[in-house]
Amino acid sequence: MEKVKEKKRKHKMIIHELSGTIWDRENQVLIPLESLSSLKKQEKVFNSSLILVSALILLLVSGIFISLIVGAMPAIKASGISFFLSKTWDPVKGIYGSVPFVVGTLVTSFLALIISVPFSLGVSLYLGEYRPQGWFSSFLKSAIDLMAGIPSVIYGFWALYILVPIVRAVELQLGVPAYGVSILTASIVLAIMIIPYSASLAREVITMVPKNLKEAAYAMGATRFEMIKMVVLTYAKSGLVAAFLLSLGRALGETMAVTMVIGNSANLPTSLFDPSNTIASVIANEFTEAANKIYFSALIEMGLLLFVITALINYAGKAIMKKLSVDR
Amino acid sequence: MSISSCFQTDKSIGLIGAGSSFDYPLFSAMFSKYHEQNHVQINYQSIGSGGGILQLTNKTIDFGASDAPLNEEQTNDMQAAALHIPVCIGAAVISYRIEGVRDTLNFSPQVLANIYLGSIKNWDDPQIQNDNPNINLPHQMITVIHRSDGSGTSYIFTDFLSKVSEKWDKNVGTGTALNWPVGLGGKGNEGVAGLIKQSPGSIGYVELSYAIENKMAIGKVQNQSLQFIYPSINAISASAEMPLPPDAKASITNTISPTGYPISSFSWALIYKEQDYKNRTKEKAEELLQLLWWVVHDGQKFNVDLHYAPLSPQALKVTERILKSATYKGIKIL
Numbered sequence: 001m002e003k004v005k006e007k008k009r010k011h012k013m014i015i016h017e018l019s020g021t022i023w024d025r026e027n028q029v030l031i032p033l034e035s036l037s038s039l040k041k042q043e044k045v046f047n048s049s050l051i052l053v054s055a056l057i058l059l060l061v062s063g064i065f066i067s068l069i070v071g072a073m074p075a076i077k078a079s080g081i082s083f084f085l086s087k088t089w090d091p092v093k094g095i096y097g098s099v100p101f102v103v104g105t106l107v108t109s110f111l112a113l114i115i116s117v118p119f120s121l122g123v124s125l126y127l128g129e130y131r132p133q134g135w136f137s138s139f140l141k142s143a144i145d146l147m148a149g150i151p152s153v154i155y156g157f158w159a160l161y162i163l164v165p166i167v168r169a170v171e172l173q174l175g176v177p178a179y180g181v182s183i184l185t186a187s188i189v190l191a192i193m194i195i196p197y198s199a200s201l202a203r204e205v206i207t208m209v210p211k212n213l214k215e216a217a218y219a220m221g222a223t224r225f226e227m228i229k230m231v232v233l234t235y236a237k238s239g240l241v242a243a244f245l246l247s248l249g250r251a252l253g254e255t256m257a258v259t260m261v262i263g264n265s266a267n268l269p270t271s272l273f274d275p276s277n278t279i280a281s282v283i284a285n286e287f288t289e290a291a292n293k294i295y296f297s298a299l300i301e302m303g304l305l306l307f308v309i310t311a312l313i314n315y316a317g318k319a320i321m322k323k324l325s326v327d328r
Numbered sequence: 329m330s331i332s333s334c335f336q337t338d339k340s341i342g343l344i345g346a347g348s349s350f351d352y353p354l355f356s357a358m359f360s361k362y363h364e365q366n367h368v369q370i371n372y373q374s375i376g377s378g379g380g381i382l383q384l385t386n387k388t389i390d391f392g393a394s395d396a397p398l399n400e401e402q403t404n405d406m407q408a409a410a411l412h413i414p415v416c417i418g419a420a421v422i423s424y425r426i427e428g429v430r431d432t433l434n435f436s437p438q439v440l441a442n443i444y445l446g447s448i449k450n451w452d453d454p455q456i457q458n459d460n461p462n463i464n465l466p467h468q469m470i471t472v473i474h475r476s477d478g479s480g481t482s483y484i485f486t487d488f489l490s491k492v493s494e495k496w497d498k499n500v501g502t503g504t505a506l507n508w509p510v511g512l513g514g515k516g517n518e519g520v521a522g523l524i525k526q527s528p529g530s531i532g533y534v535e536l537s538y539a540i541e542n543k544m545a546i547g548k549v550q551n552q553s554l555q556f557i558y559p560s561i562n563a564i565s566a567s568a569e570m571p572l573p574p575d576a577k578a579s580i581t582n583t584i585s586p587t588g589y590p591i592s593s594f595s596w597a598l599i600y601k602e603q604d605y606k607n608r609t610k611e612k613a614e615e616l617l618q619l620l621w622w623v624v625h626d627g628q629k630f631n632v633d634l635h636y637a638p639l640s641p642q643a644l645k646v647t648e649r650i651l652k653s654a655t656y657k658g659i660k661i662l
Contacts, residue, residue: 090507160522181512264476264513275512285515288376289478289504292401
């Protein structure tokens, strides 16, 4: 019995200690548990650890950037500007041109974004505006979370066995070479993969639209659709762009699912039904067996290029967000 | 500790190897048996031939394994003589899927080269029909499939094509990753197999074991003696029944052996000829050589079950001589 009481008392003490004060029952006053200087010190330690962690992240990113440049140096010296202009990727003859892969990466990612926006916008409006609660909404929310958790190799296999035959059937109808694996197939898979990201981010943004603005629109006689068009979308514009940009970043770097359905052809594509390749996919494919120094380094230069492209797109996105932002 | 003390403890800290993923299933079976018998732990990392060569160059492993022999640049980088020790013979087999055709197709080297160059576009092309007079081939587009990842299988296949077609040699060449004139790339054997199964009218090449275990259609390929050869274990083994150079660094594709399958190749273990480097002990060098001696003799019985061809008698003779040439401080080890 005594022991239990002792335990309870201790437990209470701990709760009090957490808030930095203790309640003196007899005198009915709060007593600071620690001296003021030690509290200040605590603040300082916490503050500097935050700075340290943030600095580490910065250090990490710049470290990756620098090591990519160092690793890419032999290829930069060997192929120079032709790396960015040449359409040929021929490891046997030592010709390294990135054009087909850059085109493949940009086309698949932006096409995926275009395909995904109506779906993610629709889902996020439904969840954020029309029906934030209810069993269907919570079911939908967990389904989206689940989609984000599926490994990309599973999307790839699903696409290879389900989506590819469908695309092939369409291609046969259209009379184009029916490979089934193509830019279009890869873009559809990518779109499905990025929907959970853009949808849940967009939902967050939409729920943040102030209630009084919405009520004001209703008071002016707006219908629900008009209110969404004029208030929600206008107010959330910059946040929505940010959400879609983050998902674009994921599409740019996606490797496994893309490599399984894009056809891995280093020829420059001429239509959406052509097989193609992306930067991430060629690195994943060829890195393990790149036994030649320049070849190895050319693949690292590809990584550097993807790094720069992603950074540029993020920067452009930030600029757009600033322009669209209502507050400024 | 308590678990290992139940058994006889291992004699040494063991050996580390890295390289070819093609050899990995074979090595796993061999090394687990070897550990059981000789209590030497061998850790093999299946990181790809290129990676294995790189790690051997950096002297971080005891032996490498590669599906392609060292090229000039790699030999220079090593700065010390390396030995190529054949451990098994692998093959690239031609697989296809044509609706309505269940027969085993014949492929002459020229036809294969022309299909992969893109100059034969349809299955009813007279050149293919010529190799297969009794088979009615449909007028269907050929979907050409190759490996998209750098691989030893691509190396074997393109080494063969380079030997039989001047145009291929000039325009494409031999390598683990290439600039393919036509076709779709699949990642790994499973990627190629997936694309072959998926695409009507497709043709591709995969490792023998993969084709057999997945019950894929396998074609016969014509060798130099104008025989159409099915890639059986015996036919692949027979491909090494030809005069071999003393260093075994030989390409046996397009073999002159009349019963040999022409798209076969050795897979090699790579070690330094002089084993006294980077403070290695004599015991370790002996352990390594004993292991490799076992691999090319007793170990070969694992090959057939796992669909790798064992070394032919002629190849074994050359291999024994190579193993005996390894030294420690200039003195022969075996």
